[in-house]
Amino acid sequence: MKEIILMNKQTYFKKFKNIKYPISRRGLLISFMFYSFFHFSRKLYANGEIGGPFRDRFQSFRQTFRVEPNPEEAKRIINNIIKGRDKRNNLILLNAPDIAENGNVVPINFSVNCSMNGNDYPKVVHILVLDNPFPEIAKFFFSNQSGSADLAIRIRMRQSSEVVAIAEMADGTVGEDRFFVDVTIGACS
Amino acid sequence: MARKNYRRRLKAPLTAKKGEVITIKTMAEHTMEPGVRRDPKTGLIYPRFIIDSVIVRYNGKQIFRSRWYSGVSENPYMSFKIKVEESGLLEIEWIDDYKQSTFKRSVINVLDNNGNEIFPIRLSEPSQSENLQ
Numbered sequence: 001m002k003e004i005i006l007m008n009k010q011t012y013f014k015k016f017k018n019i020k021y022p023i024s025r026r027g028l029l030i031s032f033m034f035y036s037f038f039h040f041s042r043k044l045y046a047n048g049e050i051g052g053p054f055r056d057r058f059q060s061f062r063q064t065f066r067v068e069p070n071p072e073e074a075k076r077i078i079n080n081i082i083k084g085r086d087k088r089n090n091l092i093l094l095n096a097p098d099i100a101e102n103g104n105v106v107p108i109n110f111s112v113n114c115s116m117n118g119n120d121y122p123k124v125v126h127i128l129v130l131d132n133p134f135p136e137i138a139k140f141f142f143s144n145q146s147g148s149a150d151l152a153i154r155i156r157m158r159q160s161s162e163v164v165a166i167a168e169m170a171d172g173t174v175g176e177d178r179f180f181v182d183v184t185i186g187a188c189s
Numbered sequence: 190m191a192r193k194n195y196r197r198r199l200k201a202p203l204t205a206k207k208g209e210v211i212t213i214k215t216m217a218e219h220t221m222e223p224g225v226r227r228d229p230k231t232g233l234i235y236p237r238f239i240i241d242s243v244i245v246r247y248n249g250k251q252i253f254r255s256r257w258y259s260g261v262s263e264n265p266y267m268s269f270k271i272k273v274e275e276s277g278l279l280e281i282e283w284i285d286d287y288k289q290s291t292f293k294r295s296v297i298n299v300l301d302n303n304g305n306e307i308f309p310i311r312l313s314e315p316s317q318s319e320n321l322q
Contacts (some may be wrong), residue, residue: 026283058207067225105262116272129260133225137260145252147272155221187262188226 056072067133069158074128074135081126081166082174091175092125092167100157109152110165110177116142122149122167131161156187199281200294205273207301214268215293217283219271223259240265242284248277248309273299275307 021029075187096108108127114120125140142149149167157163160182196218205211224237237259245253252271264276271279276299285288299307 132260134223134259136258138258139256139257141254143252145247145250145272147270149271150212152266152268154266156260156262 004022065139069131069135069161071130074130074132077128077135078166080162081168082176085172085174088173088175089175091169092122092165092177094163094165094177094179096163096179096181099182099184101184103157103159103183103185105154106157106181106183107152107154108163108179109150111151112149112167112175114149114169116144116147116149118144119170121146121170123170124168125149125151126151126164126166126168127155128153128164128166129161130164132156132158157181157183159183159188194218197281197283197291197293199279201279201295201297203296204298204300205232207274207299207307208272210270210272211297212268212270213245213279214266215281216264216266218264219283219322221251221259221261221263221265225259239286240283241286244282244284245269245271246280246282247271247273248275249280275298275299275309277309305318 090113092109092110092112094108096106100106110125110127112122112125114122122142123143125142127137127139128135129137137155138153140149140151155163161180163179163181165177169175198214198216198218201215202211219240220238221240222235222238224234226235227233228235239259239261242257243255245249253269255267257265276297277311278294278296280292280294282290282292301307
């Protein structure tokens with residue numbers, strides 16, 4: 001015969017009294033409240049209901065209203081990439097036109113001086129335009145099998161400004177190159 | 190009629206020598222909406238719709254990856270270089286902002302100095318099980 005255990009309401013709730021949670025239930029509730037507050041306030045900022053103009057530099061929202069370029073923010077992004085390391089000379093070479101008639105299509109290309117063997121290859125190459133509302137444009141992740149780190153791409157530019165290419169090597173060394181481009185008709189980005 | 194938005198182009202050489210560095214040109218026909226433009230009549234913002242990342246694989250192995258943001262121009266063109274040691278399948282994947290991916294593939298035949306093709310799997314050598322017998 002199978003034993004059937006019947007429990008009272010009181011004995012049933014006594015089971016959960018002995019369980020020790022990693023975070024107390026009160027702490028969990030408070031943390032959830034904080035999280036929800038920040039989460040919803042961020043959405044309100046994005047819609048423009050509270051506060052001043054919201055600069056969505058991280059591009060997490062699908063709709064953003066017109067943002068003005070901020071070169072100080074671009075400098076901060078570059079500092080976050082370089083992290084105070086010394087820049088190597090003649091590592092990366094950036095080419096772009098001196099005068100671009102149409103800002104919607106600006107052809108640029110770069111090449112990295114390295115033998116793509118062992119540790120001597122660029123892990124990441126960043127491309128930034130300082131006076132764009134969203135200065136980050138592209139990242140390129142290379143490997144040993146890509147024969148040489150030469151690449152060409154077309155970008156958008158709001159106004160005449162500097163284009164910056166930063167190469168982060170697998171050793172941990174960093175190289176940088178800049179090129180100033182004059183734009184006659186800017187892109188509506 | 191507007192042209193369809195999912196057209197992709199890939200230009201790669203059909204044959205190459207062993208250890209050669211070849212250029213590959215890619216282009217995707219796409220309206221890269223930056224999420225900032227407004228409709229002039231209604232004033233509504235067009236939602237952001239861009240190609241997010243591009244992945245390049247050779248014989249199933251990832252060799253190059255790129256991450257794009259809204260600063261890349263519309264109908265994005267990109268040319269890059271790869272090194273080939275054996276013939277195989279080149280595969281390029283464009284991934285949208287909405288996680289929809291489109292592919293384009295091409296085969297590259299790699300020849301050695303004598304003009305023989307180098308296969309990724311060597312069929313001419315006897316297999317290991319035959320040697321044991």
